[in-house]
Amino acid sequence: MKSKDLGKVVMRMTVDGISSRQIAKELRNVANNRTNRRWQHLYKRTGSIGLNVPSGRPRIVRTKQLIQKVKQRFTYKRRRSARQLVKSLRVSEATMRRVI
CATH class of the missing domain: 1.10.10 (Arc Repressor Mutant, subunit A)
Structure with missing residues (x-):
């Protein structure tokens, strides 16, 4: 399962009110609890799971x-x-x- 599809599943389960720990158990640890919590937090904050935005400091020095x-x-x-x-x-x- 790709991360976008997995993110959609986690998002749907979050809307249903399932906790991140229960999601990790149901998905048989395909995505761990920490990833689920991060995706849930992103979904609650922004309304979507922005997987296309890289995490970390941007590398813009070499211009x-x-x-x-x-x-x-x-x-x-x-x-x-x-x-x-x-x-x-x-x-x-x-x-x-x-x-x-």
Whole structure:
């Protein structure tokens, strides 16, 4: 069963008033109790289970503007270390490695 279908089943059971623990038992632990509670909370708060929205911090640091800045720095000063670029552009070392 796909997660969208499973989410719909959990949503329907939530509307019927079944607790997350009972849902986990009925679905034979296909989705655990914690996932059921998260989906129930999302459904009660927003009216749907937004599975298409990723959780966590968005990765928007590596933009075209940053890539252009790094290219410009390399054209003006060829001998530039990644550490110096990290300090001057105020990005993390991992982001700089992705750009370079």
